[in-house]
Amino acid sequence: MKRIISKLDIKGPNLVKGVNLEGLRVLGEPDYFAKKYYEGFSDEIIYHDCVASLYDRKNFLNLIQKTASDVFIPISVGGGIKSLNDIEKVLSAGADKVFINSAAIKKPYFLIDASKRFGSANICLSIEVTKNSNNEFICLSNYGREVSKKKLVDWLPEAQQLGVGEIILTSISHEGMGNGFDLEMIELIYDKINVPFIIHGGAGNEEHIYEVLKYEKVSGVAISSLLHYSLIRDKSFKFEVKDEGNTQFLRFLKDTISQKKTSILSIKKFLKKKGIKIRL
């Protein structure tokens, strides 16, 4: 059964969203969105702390606790996870899985330690890639801020061997664009995939999601903009803007969104009609 996952990027107290992981706009309170997506048949929630260490970590842990108490679907959490202690904190706050990117690139053995201690099914790897001038997919760390030496084609099989339970792969150039997923990137590594595999970056409509879920080994998609920009245009949407970060968009510009409004439920109905196995 394929999963439709709502991905929420968190900065301080706010849910934010950018384009290519940049130009973050404040959209509202993360917990409000998580609850709406849970009620709307999302299969999973991802919280990604996109500035991790820059802010007080306590706020983020409180957010996980609050969400886990009344959102009864799996919650995956990532961003700034550097130690076994970090993982333990996040899991005991109520996360079901953690995903690790930068710390694993720096020290791949961290994945072995983490899997041994917490069970590999609970340890996921996040890979964020961009193309370099040689047209190769290169992995980035620190929420797309730093280029590493790892190539996607090498890192993916290496990490699988170290014992991760799941991989979420983001194409930075497609992220926030709404023009469809990076199929070239998927084709490149498809034969190497042997753990549950989630694709992120590019969902702009139902057809895009269908295109990528047709691949047997793609177990799910993570969606941000498409869901958030639909929800904030909903009549029921209420948010008291906290004066922190870029709230201009939410105050004045949300009518400029050109994407079609949709919901998890209508995405799922569309996929079911197309023959994709989905929870409804």
Added chain:
Amino acid sequence: MKYISIIDTGINNLRSIVGAINHLGFKTIITNDKNKIMKSSGLILPGVGSFPAGMKKLKKEGLIDTIKKFHKENRPILAICLGFQMLFSSSDEFKYTKGLNLISGKVKSLKSLKNKKIVPNLGWNTLNIIKHKNNNLFKKINSKPSTYFIHSYYAEIKNRKQETSNINFGGKKITTSIQLKNLYGVQFHPEKSGYTGLKIIQNFLTYAKK
């Protein structure tokens, strides 16, 4: 005061199971205290991690006999994920380890099935519910519900009559829940399975009321 006891088996995400039970109007305590457990109206045996570590913890806390006694008195127990697996006779995870042996059967690696399915089995699966008027956990639930799984081992049950649901895992029918009198066990996570999961927990709680 009526409450549901949840056994603390170590590194555990108990937030959602507590949240779900509270949401359904029941008080909870997380405890390994035998007296408190024996006074509760229902018992939850959760569990994340490996089988040997889980059994070691139960042994260390001296809870094996407590759980057996609770069951013998025919009081309601719900065992989840690793908790479900620990109900069985033994497991092969890492090394041979004896379980609680309340249900006859062995816990084996999903990889040993050698089919094309990716292990761990992670995500939502559609359950085949065994139709039986006394299938208590699945009362008033639509006939093909989906629930959330995350596991690399499965329980091979000896007596199929104790099975209340299963899934098809690459051609092999895997037991996903059991019932023996007032003892219930589920391989999936009802506290992570949306409205269906809440309904399953609610069904369990009706037996804790009595």
